[in-house]
Every structure is written in structure tokens, then in C-alpha cells.
Amino acid sequence: MSLNSISFRSLVYSQYIYKLKSYIGLFNSLVVLQLLAILFALGGSGMSGTSGYGIRIDVNYYSADLVIIFTILWAFFSSILMTTRSYQEESYTFVTNRLSNNLSNIAVILTMSIISGSTALLSKPLMKVVLYVIGDTFFIEAETAISRMDQLSGIIATILYILLAGSIGYLIGTVTQMHRLLTIIVPVVFIGILVAFDGEGQFTSKVTAFYYQETSILLFSAKMVVTIALLCSAATLLSNRKEVRQ
Amino acid sequence: MHLSTDGTKPIYVQIAEWIETEILNGNFQPDDKVFSQYKLAEMFTINPATAAKGLNILTDEKVLYGKRGLGKFVTTEARSIIVDKRKNQTLKGLILEVALEADRLDVDEEELIEMLKLTMKKQKGDV
Amino acid sequence: MGLITCEELSKSRGGENALNDISFSINENTITGLVGRNGAGKTTLLKILSGLWRESSGKVHVLEEHPFNNLFVAVNSIYIDDQMVFSQTLSLKDILIEAERFYPNWDRELANRLFEYFQFHPKQKHGQLSKGKRSTFHMILGLASRCAVTIFDETTIGMDHAVRKDFYRALLKDYLTVPRTIIISSHHLEEIEELLEHVLLLKHGKKLFHLPIDDVKNYAIGLTGRTEIVRQWVKNKQIIHMENVGVNSSYVVIKNDPFDLDQARRLGISVSPVTPSDLCIYLTDQEQGRIDDVFK
Structure with missing residues (x-):
């Protein structure tokens, strides 16, 4: 019998492709969620109107924020789902070790973030088209004259936020999979600490300031990438001794 | 042939006996090549090691001889060896069984021999 | 290795x-x-x-x-x-x-x-x-x-x-x-x-x-015969399994050794091989009791 060795990189790639195919259901749920979010958003988020001289002007505010929020939540819960038992069992059916499994999972989360981030941002032009078709509307952009650079920053930031949500979900999922009780302990401890020690929201606002109020896209990206890398490494390290196919 | 798996006889013995019968029936002539352990394994759905064991018994008994790398072949004196062995072992064993059963049933020697004679006559088609 | x-x-x-x-x-x-x-x-x-x-x-x-x-x-x-x-x-x-x-x-x-x-x-x-x-x-x-x-x-x-x-x-x-x-x-x-x-x-x-x-096939042999005769014969031998069959007969499985089985046969004990499957069941039987004991 000839023995084979396999290159680690090609294995991770094989697993990545296998998972993309087999997790297609997650992407279907994304489509549903984003369409749902667009539907809600088309209702408008605010309205004011004036009339005079025989003219009536209604000002409607529309925002695609809801789409992004839905997408972030989707990434968070999808990543948790990926750490659950049946997904893990499936991953270990074919050639795997724990590291390659984690790396391919992270690659899938990254792909999910890029795709969902792009479609979330595309929802804005889609909404415009819909509004244009259904009513007689004149558009005024909230941000006037956005530069290419700013657009790009927006895309990167959106994707990074989604990826961050995915990484947090992945770590939480990995931790809670280690013991059934951790499913309760982890959220209780997390929320409990926030409520008890961060009543005035100092910690939360510091965290928000650190990430959200960063004005330089480069610094922001660096902070996010480091955070995401830390979260993913933690998940990988924690699951490296895990016994599988119970 | 179907192998009996009730445990009365090890499979490798059954394989050896099957080849012996094939030789007695003339299906294998002296210096003919017999089936390899893999062929036997495939034919009877048995482990090739078991089949090899059957072949090795026959080699030890000089019914077969091996040519390196070519397989096992029937020896010239195979037939007589098999006949001899079956007389001395199989037949004697069967007779012991018969004697014991006769004893349990209180069948005496004369009656037993009569029964034997009758059976042999029937076999030959005289009756 | x-x-x-x-x-x-x-x-x-x-x-x-x-x-x-x-x-x-x-x-x-x-x-x-x-x-x-x-x-x-x-x-x-x-x-x-x-x-x-x-x-x-x-x-x-x-x-x-x-x-x-x-x-x-x-x-x-x-x-x-x-x-x-x-x-x-x-x-x-x-x-x-x-x-x-x-x-x-x-x-x-x-x-x-x-x-x-x-x-x-x-x-x-x-x-x-x-x-x-x-x-x-x-x-x-x-x-x-x-x-x-x-x-x-x-x-x-x-x-x-x-x-x-x-x-x-x-x-x-x-x-x-x-x-x-x-x-x-x-x-x-x-x-x-x-x-x-x-x-x-x-x-x-x-x-x-x-x-x-x-x-495994030769690991053990099964002996069937009148209980007192069989029990007498298997003394000092390694018994794997023992059960009563019929009224006063016993079936005893012992570890195989070159015994004088003809002697056993002459005593009216019938000797039979033990299939690997049965052997494994006998060897892995529970120590405490059999299923019959549950219904006592």
C-alpha cells in the first residue's frame, strides 16, 4: 500500500472548498435576511414635509444601515453555528487536523464577510433603483461628493466589522462547545460583568472610542485586523486538543 | 463447494480437503499448478492467509510442491498420499465414531458389520 | 514492529x-x-x-x-x-x-x-x-x-x-x-x-x-454429557462456561489442551468444537448471573 503525504496548504484549500459547498445554506439565509432588511429600510427611517405655493415637499430619509446590521448579526450567528457539533462532525469526516479545520473555517468566515459586506453595500444602489421606480423621487445624498478613497474605506470598514462579528461568534462558539455548561456561563459572566462593573458605560465607551471613533482608515484596519487575529488564534488554540466525532 | 462455518472443521482444513478431492477426482494432474492463495481466497471469500495455511498443510504432506515465485504444483505421488491419509485418518476416525455410537445403542459387532456390508452393497447397486 | x-x-x-x-x-x-x-x-x-x-x-x-x-x-x-x-x-x-x-x-x-x-x-x-x-x-x-x-x-x-x-x-x-x-x-x-x-x-x-x-477456533472445546460425569472430568481444567441442558446433562466449555478426548468419549461425553462467536460470548459473559436470573 502506498503511503501518501499531503501538503498542509492544499489540505486547507480542499477543506475550504468543501465547506463553501456544504455551507451553501448559510449563504441562502444571507440573501433572505438582506432582502428582508431592504424591505424594512424602504419604509424609510424618518419623514418631514412642507407645503406652500401650491407645492408639497415630502422629505423621506432612507438608510441601508439596517442591511449592514442584519449582516453583522448574520455573520455572528453563522460563525457560532459553524462551531456546533454537526458542523464539526462533518468537517472531521474527511482528512483533517484541528489546525487545518480552524484555518479553513476562518477562511470561510472571511469569504462570508467579503461577500456579505459587498452585497450589503450594494443594497444602497438597489434601494435607489426601487425608490426611483415606485415613486417620483428626487435623490439628495446624505454625504455629498464622496471620494473614491472614502468609498473604499467604507467598504473595508464594513467588511472588517462583519469579520469582527464573525470572529467573536467563532470564539464564543468554540468556547461554549468545550463544555455544555459554558453555553450558559459565558454569556452570563459577560453580561453580568458589563452590568455590574460598567454601569456608566465607561468600558464600553472606551472600546467604542478605540475602534469606532478611529478616523484613520489605516489605523482602524490595523486595530481590527489585530483584534480579529487574536480572536481567531484563541479559538484555534482552545480547540487544538479537542476530541472529535463523539 | 460451500464452506461449513459451524466450527466443526477449520476453514484451512476444508480448503486442503477440497484440493485433495479435486486431485482425487482428477481435476488436477501431477505437475499441474493449483490455485494460488489469492485465487482460493477470492473463490471462497476467505482470508488469503487462511487459504495459504491450507496450501501449506498440503505442501508439508508432500501433496503439493512449491516452485519459487510460480506457485504450488501437484506432486507425482499426491494421489497415493491422499488415499493413504484418508484411509488412516479420516476413515479410522469415522469408524471410531461409528463404534462409539454402536456402543451407546447396544449394537453388537456382528450387527454392525452386517449393517456395513448392506450399505456397501447398496452403494455398489447390488440390492 | x-x-x-x-x-x-x-x-x-x-x-x-x-x-x-x-x-x-x-x-x-x-x-x-x-x-x-x-x-x-x-x-x-x-x-x-x-x-x-x-x-x-x-x-x-x-x-x-x-x-x-x-x-x-x-x-x-x-x-x-x-x-x-x-x-x-x-x-x-x-x-x-x-x-x-x-x-x-x-x-x-x-x-x-x-x-x-x-x-x-x-x-x-x-x-x-x-x-x-x-x-x-x-x-x-x-x-x-x-x-x-x-x-x-x-x-x-x-x-x-x-x-x-x-x-x-x-x-x-x-x-x-x-x-x-x-x-x-x-x-x-x-x-x-x-x-x-x-x-x-x-x-x-x-x-x-x-x-x-x-x-481462536481451537481455543476451547465443548463437552456435553451427564452432569456428574462431565463435572468430574473437567476438574482441574480451565472452565470457561458451564450450563445445564435438559434434566441432568451439562454443557461445559473448557480451554483446549492436548487432552485424552477418547477417554472422555468412552465415558459418554460428546466433544464438540466451540465456534469463535460462541467462545467470545462465553468469555465476555457477565460474572454476576445470566439473563435467566432477572426473571427469577
Whole structure:
């Protein structure tokens, strides 16, 4: 019998492709969620109107924020789902070790973030088209004259936020999979600490300031990438001794 | 042939006996090549090691001889060896069984021999 | 050194010793049957050999490497059981295509032929298969992957008799074509014994024996006769099993030795061989009582 060795990189790639195919259901749920979010958003988020001289002007505010929020939540819960038992069992059916499994999972989360981030941002032009078709509307952009650079920053930031949500979900999922009780302990401890020690929201606002109020896209990206890398490494390290196919 | 798996006889013995019968029936002539352990394994759905064991018994008994790398072949004196062995072992064993059963049933020697004679006559088609 | 070796291997799970100080060695390109009652530790052992679970103590080597989390072992071995999980979005054909990318020795033609022979539909989903069909599909994965170490853990569950026979024949034929090291665990030793070269018997996580199948067949003999005569005769012999049959007869299984069996026969004791399957049942019987005692 000839023995084979396999290159680690090609294995991770094989697993990545296998998972993309087999997790297609997650992407279907994304489509549903984003369409749902667009539907809600088309209702408008605010309205004011004036009339005079025989003219009536209604000002409607529309925002695609809801789409992004839905997408972030989707990434968070999808990543948790990926750490659950049946997904893990499936991953270990074919050639795997724990590291390659984690790396391919992270690659899938990254792909999910890029795709969902792009479609979330595309929802804005889609909404415009819909509004244009259904009513007689004149558009005024909230941000006037956005530069290419700013657009790009927006895309990167959106994707990074989604990826961050995915990484947090992945770590939480990995931790809670280690013991059934951790499913309760982890959220209780997390929320409990926030409520008890961060009543005035100092910690939360510091965290928000650190990430959200960063004005330089480069610094922001660096902070996010480091955070995401830390979260993913933690998940990988924690699951490296895990016994599988119970 | 179907192998009996009730445990009365090890499979490798059954394989050896099957080849012996094939030789007695003339299906294998002296210096003919017999089936390899893999062929036997495939034919009877048995482990090739078991089949090899059957072949090795026959080699030890000089019914077969091996040519390196070519397989096992029937020896010239195979037939007589098999006949001899079956007389001395199989037949004697069967007779012991018969004697014991006769004893349990209180069948005496004369009656037993009569029964034997009758059976042999029937076999030959005289009756 | 064997292809698979364990030295004083132990594994505790849930506070119990699932495996206790097991040592054995399996040679390359042999078929080994792993038998034992439910909970004897068969699955635990096989999962450790496949690198899915970690041993608690002792040494374990597969292909000269430590199997846990080991890619070399993972790519050269496959563990098949009836619990395999596949995505609902993949069809059976998709799964075969995916499997091919993971196993370098994958035999596509064999997979497709078996797939057709057992009348699977390419577009069927794994989750829609009946229990027996699912086992059959897993068996195709196990055979077509052609891994140096192929492990079937109770894979025949749910298969009907004809499919089981087909499976054993397919296994043997493919083994003859591409010899490899195969371990089969099964509750049906009588069905697989002809395929086996060795039998490894576990009881309560301990190894009872690891022997060539022929030695297992000769391991014990059964004696039937009048209770007082049989009991007298088996004195000072190693008794494995004893039961009453009829009114005052007994059936006693003793460990085989070159005894004077003709003497026993003359005493009216009938001597019979003990099949490996029965032997394993007797050896792994519970110490305290039998099922009959429950109904007393």
C-alpha cells in the first residue's frame, strides 16, 4: 500500500472548498435576511414635509444601515453555528487536523464577510433603483461628493466589522462547545460583568472610542485586523486538543 | 463447494480437503499448478492467509510442491498420499465414531458389520 | 514492529476506564476483527487509532506516528461508522466528488460501480437515506478511499443480510486487489470470521486475547454429557462456561489442551468444537448471573 503525504496548504484549500459547498445554506439565509432588511429600510427611517405655493415637499430619509446590521448579526450567528457539533462532525469526516479545520473555517468566515459586506453595500444602489421606480423621487445624498478613497474605506470598514462579528461568534462558539455548561456561563459572566462593573458605560465607551471613533482608515484596519487575529488564534488554540466525532 | 462455518472443521482444513478431492477426482494432474492463495481466497471469500495455511498443510504432506515465485504444483505421488491419509485418518476416525455410537445403542459387532456390508452393497447397486 | 502498535494504552472517559492497559500489535496488510460486548471499548480504541480521540496514558503508534491530530495518519487512514454527518446541501454524488479530493488513493471507478450496484441515485441526499442505505454508502467511502489503514466500526448496522454478504465479499475482493490493513469491529463474528486473520477480543476495556483466527477456533472445546460425569472430568481444567441442558446433562466449555478426548468419549461425553462467536460470548459473559436470573 502506498503511503501518501499531503501538503498542509492544499489540505486547507480542499477543506475550504468543501465547506463553501456544504455551507451553501448559510449563504441562502444571507440573501433572505438582506432582502428582508431592504424591505424594512424602504419604509424609510424618518419623514418631514412642507407645503406652500401650491407645492408639497415630502422629505423621506432612507438608510441601508439596517442591511449592514442584519449582516453583522448574520455573520455572528453563522460563525457560532459553524462551531456546533454537526458542523464539526462533518468537517472531521474527511482528512483533517484541528489546525487545518480552524484555518479553513476562518477562511470561510472571511469569504462570508467579503461577500456579505459587498452585497450589503450594494443594497444602497438597489434601494435607489426601487425608490426611483415606485415613486417620483428626487435623490439628495446624505454625504455629498464622496471620494473614491472614502468609498473604499467604507467598504473595508464594513467588511472588517462583519469579520469582527464573525470572529467573536467563532470564539464564543468554540468556547461554549468545550463544555455544555459554558453555553450558559459565558454569556452570563459577560453580561453580568458589563452590568455590574460598567454601569456608566465607561468600558464600553472606551472600546467604542478605540475602534469606532478611529478616523484613520489605516489605523482602524490595523486595530481590527489585530483584534480579529487574536480572536481567531484563541479559538484555534482552545480547540487544538479537542476530541472529535463523539 | 460451500464452506461449513459451524466450527466443526477449520476453514484451512476444508480448503486442503477440497484440493485433495479435486486431485482425487482428477481435476488436477501431477505437475499441474493449483490455485494460488489469492485465487482460493477470492473463490471462497476467505482470508488469503487462511487459504495459504491450507496450501501449506498440503505442501508439508508432500501433496503439493512449491516452485519459487510460480506457485504450488501437484506432486507425482499426491494421489497415493491422499488415499493413504484418508484411509488412516479420516476413515479410522469415522469408524471410531461409528463404534462409539454402536456402543451407546447396544449394537453388537456382528450387527454392525452386517449393517456395513448392506450399505456397501447398496452403494455398489447390488440390492 | 507492527503497523499499528499499542503499549499499555489506557483511556478514561466520564470517570470510567474505557480502555485499560491494552497492548497489541497489528501487522501490515492484515484483516483484524475487533470484538467485544457493547461498552467493551471497541469504538474508543478505534477512535484513538484514527487520531480522533486522545489516549489518557500509554503509547500508541499508527504508521510509526502518534495518531492524534496527525495529518499523515489522517490522510492514510479512514474511520467509518454509522454516525457520519454530511451537509444537507450535498448530494451523494457531490460527497463522492469531495471525498476524492481528500484521499490520494481514491478509486473513482470502484466508487461509481459500487454506487450503481447498490442502486443509489446521484441526487439523493445523505440525510434521506434509510439506515441500511446510509451504512452501505459509508462502506463505499471506506472501500474507495483505499487508505493504508481502513477502519470499519460496526458498519453493517441496518444492512440486510444480502447487502452484508455483498459488503464482506467486496471488502475481501478489494483487499486482494489492494492489500491494506483493515480493522472491522462487529457483533457478528460468525459472519466475518472467514475474512479475518486475527481476532482482538476486549472486555471492560481490557484485552482478553489477540490471536490468529485458527487459534481462536481451537481455543476451547465443548463437552456435553451427564452432569456428574462431565463435572468430574473437567476438574482441574480451565472452565470457561458451564450450563445445564435438559434434566441432568451439562454443557461445559473448557480451554483446549492436548487432552485424552477418547477417554472422555468412552465415558459418554460428546466433544464438540466451540465456534469463535460462541467462545467470545462465553468469555465476555457477565460474572454476576445470566439473563435467566432477572426473571427469577
